[in-house]
Amino acid sequence: MAADRRIVIENCAIATVDAHDTEYASGYVVLAGNRIESLGAGTAPEGLENVVRRIDASGHLVTPGLVNTHHHFYQWITRGLATDHNLFDWLVALYPVWARIDEPMVRAAAQGSLAVMARGGVTTAMDHHYVFPQGSGDLSGAIIGAARDMGVRFTLARGSMDRSEKDGGLPPDFAVETLDGALAATEETVRQHHDSSFDAMTQVAVAPCSPFSVSTELLRDGAQLARRLGVRLHTHGSETVEEEKFCHELFGMGPTDYFESTGWLGEDVWMAHCVHMNDSDIAAFARTRTGVAHCPSSNARLAAGIARVPDMLAAGVPVGLGVDGTASNESGELHTELRNALLINRLGPHREAALNARQALRLGTYGGAQVLGRAAETGSLEPGKLADLVLWKLDTVAHASIADPVTALVFGAAAPVTASFVDGRQIVEDGRLLTADEDAIARSTRDEAQRLARIAAQG
Numbered sequence: 001m002a003a004d005r006r007i008v009i010e011n012c013a014i015a016t017v018d019a020h021d022t023e024y025a026s027g028y029v030v031l032a033g034n035r036i037e038s039l040g041a042g043t044a045p046e047g048l049e050n051v052v053r054r055i056d057a058s059g060h061l062v063t064p065g066l067v068n069t070h071h072h073f074y075q076w077i078t079r080g081l082a083t084d085h086n087l088f089d090w091l092v093a094l095y096p097v098w099a100r101i102d103e104p105m106v107r108a109a110a111q112g113s114l115a116v117m118a119r120g121g122v123t124t125a126m127d128h129h130y131v132f133p134q135g136s137g138d139l140s141g142a143i144i145g146a147a148r149d150m151g152v153r154f155t156l157a158r159g160s161m162d163r164s165e166k167d168g169g170l171p172p173d174f175a176v177e178t179l180d181g182a183l184a185a186t187e188e189t190v191r192q193h194h195d196s197s198f199d200a201m202t203q204v205a206v207a208p209c210s211p212f213s214v215s216t217e218l219l220r221d222g223a224q225l226a227r228r229l230g231v232r233l234h235t236h237g238s239e240t241v242e243e244e245k246f247c248h249e250l251f252g253m254g255p256t257d258y259f260e261s262t263g264w265l266g267e268d269v270w271m272a273h274c275v276h277m278n279d280s281d282i283a284a285f286a287r288t289r290t291g292v293a294h295c296p297s298s299n300a301r302l303a304a305g306i307a308r309v310p311d312m313l314a315a316g317v318p319v320g321l322g323v324d325g326t327a328s329n330e331s332g333e334l335h336t337e338l339r340n341a342l343l344i345n346r347l348g349p350h351r352e353a354a355l356n357a358r359q360a361l362r363l364g365t366y367g368g369a370q371v372l373g374r375a376a377e378t379g380s381l382e383p384g385k386l387a388d389l390v391l392w393k394l395d396t397v398a399h400a401s402i403a404d405p406v407t408a409l410v411f412g413a414a415a416p417v418t419a420s421f422v423d424g425r426q427i428v429e430d431g432r433l434l435t436a437d438e439d440a441i442a443r444s445t446r447d448e449a450q451r452l453a454r455i456a457a458q459g
């Protein structure tokens with residue numbers, strides 16, 4: 001939208017998720033081009049020029065768009081498999097299937113993952129993609145193209161694996177890249193696709209998969225590569241007790257100390273899970289401002305445990321939310337993770353003081369923007385920030401009698417999205433995508449899932 005064209009949203013409750021958690025029971029937001037121009041209580045200022053649209057948002061809560069910080073899009077076509085396994089057994093069962101993916105499969109899976117997140121209020125998505133079978137095509141290009149077509153802001157974490165079974169790792173030998181091949185391809189992806197500008201729609205991070213699927217050299221050289229190119233770093237860390245044991249056996253130290261020894265703690269790093277962290281691990285993350293992608297549903301699905309989110313927040317660790325790959329979280333929805341994060345953390349030692357509704361909303365918005373390195377641009381509603389926001393419909397029978405709108409959004413059923421804007425452009429209307437054909441995506445993802453299953457069965 002041209003910079004001088006304005007959209008006015010009025011008569012809505014607003015949760016800004018700014019530094020003071022400012023909220024308005026009834027207020028307005030003015031978008032100008034791809035930015036938020038103004039917001040506040042009451043009605044919009046009079047005399048605004050070039051207003052192309054006025055939205056009466058009565059009965060709605062407006063929040064920043066949700067930010068997803070951990071996902072594996074390709075898993076959209078391997079959902080519902082190995083449903084009663086822990087992480088390592090689940091990985092061993094699925095790697096041989098994943099090793100057969102190709103470009104059409106990955107494109108369809110990315111569209112499916114993005115469609116479900118976008119219609120549920122996600123405005124910034126990410127994909128940690130680390131399976132690059134030889135001859136499988138331009139997988140990074142397919143994923144980035146799918147995000148661009150859907151109209152969501154996007155970070156591709158270009159993953160890699162080079163520690164296969166013959167080196168004591170978990171992936172089969174044919175599913176990994178060489179050290180040099182992985183580093184060169186990652187650098188090429190950054191050079192081709194990473195945009196460092198304020199309102200970038202596409203960014204790229206360097207993202208070796210995990211301690212049990214990559215070599216120490218790939219971690220160390222990957223960190224150096226990211227810092228040379230000025231991009232962020234992402235990986236999985238401290239997910240399960242089995243991983244902790246693996247690190248002690250192979251490296252003689254726990255995961256956090258291992259990451260520190262390879263250059264992997266820092267304000268330019270965010271890590272998925274971080275379930276098994278002791279006090280000194282949390283202190284190291286806080287001291288170095290290393291971010292965490294908290295994935296409560298995936299951790300529950302794989303019986304990994306409960307991350308110490310309240311302790312991390314108290315220590316000052318930046319924490320965002322992630323759905324994780326949909327082979328370990330079949331729903332793939334982020335708005336339901338607000339509720340799951342709150343409820344699951346209350347099963348931990350802090351009980352009812354673990355998280356409240358505002359903290360859960362902050363994890364899914366500002367916290368996510370922080371760990372993706374984009375908190376100056378998105379994640380809260382403030383003048384000058386990007387026009388990434390969601391209108392949640394809270395006046396139906398599901399929510400209308402819940403006392404407070406933020407409580408309704410987080411504690412209640414998954415709220416319908418009346419409108420979602422990314423970069424000032426509306427991508428969802430009345431729960432349907434404006435930028436993609438959901439029915440066509442449903443068909444293509446089913447077809448590609450069946451094709452993958454057939455190929456994998458042939459061995």
Ligand SMILES: [Zn+2]
Binds near residue numbers: 071072236272324325
């Ligand atoms: Zn993951």
